[in-house]
Amino acid sequence: MNTFKSLKEFYWPDKRLFIWSIFFLIIMTILTMAYPIVLQFAIDEVVLSANWGLLPYLAGGFVVITVLKAAATYIHQYYGDLFGIRAVYRLRSRLYKKLQYLPFRFYDNAKTGDLMSRLTADVEGFRFFLSFGCAQLLNLVLLVTVSFAVMMYYSVPLALVSLAAMPFLAVAVYRFDKKVHPAFKNIRLSFASLTTKVQENVSGMSTVKSLSREDFEMGRFDGRNADYKNKSLYTSTIWAKFFPFMELIGNVCVVVLLGFGGYLVIQGQLQLGQLAASFSLIWYIIGPLINLGFIINTFSQSKASGERIVEVLEEKEDITNTAFSEPVDCLYGEIVFNHVTHTYSGETQKALEDITFHAAPGETIGLIGATGAGKTTITQLISRFYEPDEGEVLIDGRAINQYKLEDLRAHVGFVLQESFIFSSTIHDNIAYGRPDASLEEVIDAAKRAHAHEFIMELQDGYETVLGERGVGLSGGQKQRISIARAILINPAILVLDDATSAVDMETEHRIQAAFQEVMKEKTTFIIAHRISSLKHADQILVLENGKIAERGRHEELLEKEGIYKTIYDIQFQDKETVMQQQV
Numbered sequence: 001m002n003t004f005k006s007l008k009e010f011y012w013p014d015k016r017l018f019i020w021s022i023f024f025l026i027i028m029t030i031l032t033m034a035y036p037i038v039l040q041f042a043i044d045e046v047v048l049s050a051n052w053g054l055l056p057y058l059a060g061g062f063v064v065i066t067v068l069k070a071a072a073t074y075i076h077q078y079y080g081d082l083f084g085i086r087a088v089y090r091l092r093s094r095l096y097k098k099l100q101y102l103p104f105r106f107y108d109n110a111k112t113g114d115l116m117s118r119l120t121a122d123v124e125g126f127r128f129f130l131s132f133g134c135a136q137l138l139n140l141v142l143l144v145t146v147s148f149a150v151m152m153y154y155s156v157p158l159a160l161v162s163l164a165a166m167p168f169l170a171v172a173v174y175r176f177d178k179k180v181h182p183a184f185k186n187i188r189l190s191f192a193s194l195t196t197k198v199q200e201n202v203s204g205m206s207t208v209k210s211l212s213r214e215d216f217e218m219g220r221f222d223g224r225n226a227d228y229k230n231k232s233l234y235t236s237t238i239w240a241k242f243f244p245f246m247e248l249i250g251n252v253c254v255v256v257l258l259g260f261g262g263y264l265v266i267q268g269q270l271q272l273g274q275l276a277a278s279f280s281l282i283w284y285i286i287g288p289l290i291n292l293g294f295i296i297n298t299f300s301q302s303k304a305s306g307e308r309i310v311e312v313l314e315e316k317e318d319i320t321n322t323a324f325s326e327p328v329d330c331l332y333g334e335i336v337f338n339h340v341t342h343t344y345s346g347e348t349q350k351a352l353e354d355i356t357f358h359a360a361p362g363e364t365i366g367l368i369g370a371t372g373a374g375k376t377t378i379t380q381l382i383s384r385f386y387e388p389d390e391g392e393v394l395i396d397g398r399a400i401n402q403y404k405l406e407d408l409r410a411h412v413g414f415v416l417q418e419s420f421i422f423s424s425t426i427h428d429n430i431a432y433g434r435p436d437a438s439l440e441e442v443i444d445a446a447k448r449a450h451a452h453e454f455i456m457e458l459q460d461g462y463e464t465v466l467g468e469r470g471v472g473l474s475g476g477q478k479q480r481i482s483i484a485r486a487i488l489i490n491p492a493i494l495v496l497d498d499a500t501s502a503v504d505m506e507t508e509h510r511i512q513a514a515f516q517e518v519m520k521e522k523t524t525f526i527i528a529h530r531i532s533s534l535k536h537a538d539q540i541l542v543l544e545n546g547k548i549a550e551r552g553r554h555e556e557l558l559e560k561e562g563i564y565k566t567i568y569d570i571q572f573q574d575k576e577t578v579m580q581q582q583v
């Protein structure tokens, strides 16, 4: 019940809808009970008493009851549905908002397929219970109690004898639920694994194709598909056995009712109409009891779904604005790292250890080092994507948690190795960080990123719609869109993660020139693997295993004859070799 309590704020604002829906459900049940009573009255008081004058009234009354019941059913269902739909609308919005603000740490461990199923299947499971499951449970209790009471009113012995088999029915339902519940749970898990596989496959399709692993992927999918099929078949066999068995018990009850009831009628202890009415009433008891398993199942499924939803909602947003966070209009871009140490959650090895440096506004800092040395981590700490375990990061003399997160991030521009392109127009992709930018500004940014020419060659120019993940653009083109995006937000701090690795030599040269232009008055971090990108940096930090191994300008580092010089020699020799081969 805790789950339902935790999610109360989403469904309780519409409690009126729920109450009305339940009110009309009660009316619906009362009117349903009227059917057998009218039948009993028609047989005993009209037919057997030859009181034919009552017949038109009875028929008219029956029509009125039917119409009223139809109206009550409509209102009950409509309000019930509205109640569930509105609740999950709020819930979905909150979940989506939560996903936007959850820290990077959460996404490091989250599986996309799993998150998707929480936002879709689990939310739907919860809605189903709110809209129908809850009402069904209440309907069951009402129908069974009232039907039993009316049967008892007609004849206590008949009610007790014909319902003697009910305990068997209850035991069968209980045993069935014990089997079917885990079976359903397994189906859900199997389905989640199936969708995760599909999602992963579609996302990594280019890798699958480039390595010709289609057959391997199909084999892996077949395994999960077969697992899902087997689990569904197993559940079907449980259902298939359950219904005939339940019907058998139900029919035994009916046979007992007719036999014993017939005897009572012959003995004059029961009226014929009462027997006929009891025949209908007994199904109002058996029917819902057979469905009890299904209702319990809906309940436990929605409870499980609710738990998975609550898990996301209660996930800690540990990187947020603090009480000291203040809005800021402009940054100068002075950055200080003071003995910063950082370990990613779940890792034992430090990604950064005791990093200290000072970057004056407008300076260019080069970061170089082997893969995994900690270059990206430094830039991620500047944007407060993660919080360091020890030490502090200061911008313009203030600790970065004293800035409002959105302001801080608005002043740091990233050009990442793998730029994400949204499935919308080129214009919207460039203006993503500044949707208010004018078309002239967007075009100017594209020109400076050397993207304008290729954009104009596309059929719809800036209005060209890009596919998911920007399919249709080359790596270099995507990167230039990303550069234009960063230029447009005009950040005080710029991070270029191997920004020109995916473009040809000529374009690289042009982009580098454009960057010299935009980097003016901006503190820029260049994460580079090639020394050529760092030659003009004001300061180069050479990282090794999360520590700064060397620092200085290009010429100074060459003189040190250390790691930097080694990298330089390797890259320089490579160049020499290429030159020699060309001669």
Ligand SMILES: Nc1ncnc2c1ncn2[C@@H]1O[C@H](COP(=O)(O)OP(=O)(O)OP(=O)(O)O)[C@@H](O)[C@H]1O
Residues within 6 Å of the ligand: 108, 344, 345, 347, 350, 351, 369, 370, 371, 372, 373, 374, 375, 376, 377, 378
């Ligand atoms: N999200 C993460 N969760 C756990 N460990 C991480 C995460 N990101 C990076 N690491 C680890 O932290 C260390 C530093 O990684 P980082 O990405 O900063 O290196 P890098 O120098 O930028 O490497 P590359 O040149 O390959 O991009 C590595 O050992 C890496 O495995």
